[in-house]
Amino acid sequence: MPDLSKRQRQYLDAMGIEVWVPRDAAPEPVAEPLAGPPPAPAGGEAAAPPPAAEADPATLVATGGPDADSPIHRLDWTALAARVASCTRCELHRSRTHTVFGVGNPDADWMIIGEAPGAEEDRQGEPFVGRAGQLLTNMLRAVGLQRDDVYIANILKCRPPGNRDPEVEEMEACTPYLNRQIQLVNPRLILAVGRFAAHYLLNSKASLASLRGQVHQYAATGTPVVVSYHPAYLLRSPAQKGKAWADLKLARQVVAGSASNTET
Ligand code: URA
DSSP states (O other), rough: OOOOOHHHHHHHHHHHHOOOOOOOOOSSOOOOOOOSSSSTTTOOOSSSSGGGGGGGHHHHHHTTOOOTTTTGGOOOOHHHHHHHHTSSSSSSTTSSSHHHHHHEETTTTEEESSSSOOHHHHTTTTOOOOOOHHHHHHHHHHOOOOGGGSSEEESSOOOOGGGGGHHHHHHHHHHHHHHHHHHHHOOOOOEEESSSHHHHHHHHHHHHHHHHTSSSTTTTEEEEEEEOOOOOHHOOOOHHHHHHHHHHHHHHHHTSSSSSOOOO
């Protein structure tokens, strides 16, 4: 396990981020290294699955490219990214700086699904790059995963102004994109972080506390779903991190094939 560089430690301290270490793998409370340097500026860090560099997605659709009329559930990665980049299906397109499509390994075993972009995600066009994202990255490292081993997306691809809660019409407008992402990644597990992701994926209004600790299924694809706390909540309530660690271990068991549907 490589050592944290001085710069990385300073960075963690400055962010007030606790370092996550798998307890059963590391009895001593040693520091877990960061995945890398602080988040790269716009467009950096983990490679987004759609090869955005090959073509400007917005232009593809705006110019009536070959997929301009295809239904969302038939789009490939490039066309899907293009469709999202030029989306006007709800009012959130008026206030966004960037759409936030998703990032990571398009063949990932783990798919992490959050709620909606925040200010930093809106600025950079990448999910979970703010403080909550730093914690998520450290949580993933605690189960031996780098950020670009997994695929990370949100229910909403545009930031709700002032980080207000997503509205039903916004989620309805946006979820065909997420559904297509889930189909394309075809993960072994979805980790739903936070109430909105859990409620959407499980079509449930139950409390997060009651949804945790079980293996559910996303009905549309049959994908196993484990629910956990949103990292933003964990930043506010660090005492709950132990429960989030238990959720990650359950998720790891599902991916390893040693836990299956436990829905009651
Ligand atoms: N919160 C989320 O749910 N998603 C992000 O991308 C950032 C913060």
